[in-house]
Amino acid sequence: MRLLVLAGIIAMMIVLHGHAEASCPESLDALSTFTVRDVRIATPLTLRSKAANRLFFGSLGHTLAALESSLAIRPGQPFTRAAYDAAQLQITNVLGEANLRTRERVRLTLVIPAVEDCTVDSVVVIYRVYSTDAFSYLANILEFSPTTITQDLVPPGARSARGHVIAPLLGYDASRGLFGGSRATVQTNSPVFSKLGAAFAGSARGAAADVHATGERDIGARFLEHGEWQLNYRYRSEPIADIDPNLRSTTVAARFIGTTRAATAGPIVFRYGSTVEAGRRQSDLGQPSEPYASVKAYVGSSFGPRTIQGAASYGVEVGKALHASELGFVKHVVDLRLTQRLLARAHVPIQLESAFNAGWIQSTLTRIPVAERFYGGNAPPEFVGADSWKIQDGPRLRSFPQHAFNRADGGDTFGATRFLSGNFTFAPTVWHYPAVPDELLDDPQLRSALAFQLSSTKEAFVSDCAVRTTEFNDVVSRVGAVTDVLRELTTWRMHLHSIPLPDPVAAALADLDAAGDTLQNAVATVLRHPPNAAAFPRARLLTSDDEDLSPLLQAAVASEALAGALEATSLASEAVPVRQSARALRTASMSLGSVFAPVQALNTANPDSYQGVVQDLPSLRMTLEALSRELMTITAVHAEEVALLFETAGAHLTDTFRKLSAAEAPNSPAEIYDDLESLMTDWGRVAPSSPRSLIESVHRLQDALVAANLAAAARRLDAPLQELERAFVRIADRLRNIRRPALQSCAFGEAAFAVRVADAAFRELNIFQLSPAWVLDIARLTSDTGTSGARVGSGPGLRLSIATVDVTVAYVFNLRRRPDERRGAFFFSLDVTDLFR
């Protein structure tokens, strides 16, 4: 039940911005005699309270709200297109300046202005702002685990500069009853522990407390991209439904979790970690309190694109009584999870979640602390106990309250030594309110703009890919030789600064200082280890023979100017080392001239490879012309939907012709590749290539024509459309069989994240989404004395999704109920769907 209240408040406060139906002139040029009645900036998620807006969605919403009153277009003034556009540019400027949040690597924002609610002489102007910002924020603030007491509900508005946080906590579950508490976090400047935190929660039936010190660092190595470590003290007194004594534990733990670099070939990350812990496990269930110590090790991976995400983990724990000489038990747990999000059409996902878990303990039952045995219910224990990694430590059976599924043999023994469980949740969407209106997804110009941004993003990753090549290592080695020249340059610059200089010489020295600093920075950037993306453009400039670009040549030119200035004074002797340095700089520049070529070659396509594709382009043109002719014959376009689709198809046809013309024109080798990519590359389904967009739009136009009783016109499009599809597929296949330049292949892989983000933000993200849910669980506990048999829970529920947060409520029936068991249990879960993975 935790955070349900919060979700409800958000749901109640959010204002849905419907699209006004009042008709306005199609052309804004026709509004020159109108007056502006109102001006608004609207985001898909807007709260009535400005304070709440800032609290939940941070400074961006606040900034936009503050901008509203200072826009160039104002209520009461005549409508002008210039003011309308200027206001849009004001908003774009603000969005361009807005900082990314902590942990936010990409933000995509779209501004669509509109005039609505037109009367005979006035209009309302609305600027709709669609941003990934609020949604990635929502995903970050909500906790993932239903069993821990942490709650990282930390809006930026509540943070001080150092990020000190105190957050309240209120929740409910069947076993604990109503519980409340608080969590405090303090950011520190310590390089070892960057965060100190404490949390407590209590209820009439139990209590929990955590104190921890956490550190993390981006290491950047292939097998250790990111490291996280924690010291943790934890106390639990957890009630068990229908049993009086609580499960009690006290634990002190030291933990490390490492993450490998994500593979470029596909989104897969490996993780590994270990925990050393000691404490007491006591239960009041017939076993005395016992000090114990254990070592846990765990490995796993998370994988898959957004539509099918999976995670697999294995953990092993070796534990013993603190003072015993022999091992007490060895516990193994396996956790497999798969989440499928099928998107048959935009904004209508079908969600299927499945999980398979198993565990076994090697020991005699009496040596295993009760709290370390296997037990479960609708909120099973966690093995790792870290927010960043969840491994289930018992069966999930949602027809039982927390920890109430705990008997293997029907007797009095609490817990078991083996378990198996499988869980399935099916939730098809039946109602949704999209973050980006469906009709916008077909806008040809929006697709074009998105393709531009995603293509530019891909190119930004070329540098990252380049600096990882062996060819670039050679460049770094050669640039290293420049350091001797730089040392000479610095020596006599310092000397000249120590003597009195006439003004012209001082001015020339100042220019050289600037050029020298630029050169020094460029060389240092290239030589930095490990290399980063900034090294690539600096190396490109250092190896350039263009005086406008090369810092080496710019320093040489400045040196020569300084030497000239010195020679014109009584300091001619000082000019000798300056001239020598200028010559050395030019020599160094020449020696670097060819060293960059092998790196450049990795980003250069072989034009001969593309000749076959280029020769096939006329066939594509013929099919386009045939389709264009048939489209021209459709004249009776009265239905609004048909007219809109007709226009959309026309725009895609124009785009395709334009890009095709660029690809057909005699080009330089580099341009052949660029133009073919521009014509044929699909940037996900959110910005498909122009021919694919054209094909999709003509199919939809045909459907609309049939619906408008214009089936004959629809049929006339069949033949040219099929020809176009064949030509497109043929050319796409040919292109696919040509290996891209190595740096381009790598950059496409790196940019896949941005494409997925854009795809999710525009095509998948709903502000609200309602789905019926069906839950099915199967679980079994086994010990040496017996087995629970396969227990089954199943029942209906409802899932409300607010942006990326899923709130699921279900009643799960205990289908093989025994006389002393409940009929079933309510199940509540609050999960974050990681759309932006």
Added chain:
Amino acid sequence: MAKCKELSVTLALLMPDNKRQISLAVNRGCIDDNTFVFDIIFVLRDLVDGEFQDRVKLRVTIGDQSKAQALMDRGLKASQLDFLQGPVTNKAKRLPEGTTKDPATEKKIADIVNQ
């Protein structure tokens, strides 16, 4: 129906070294129903004392539709982005803090996108 419709798309990226943000925005305005005007906005932001701070923000208006469309079709190439991160930003860094207009640097950016 109007051929030109106003639209703006902004992509903000945190660079791999976590010390620089680059924001690329394309703003499409309409002089009238048939005439586009593109504004390309470039923002360079450095991590200083633990906070990202704007060094310089520049805006280039492109009135030549064919060149703007060609840029939109192809996207910015790696060499153009490198140039934005190199000579242009080096020059931008030497501008006084808070500079919003610099014709010489604006011309450099315009030259890049018009290549």
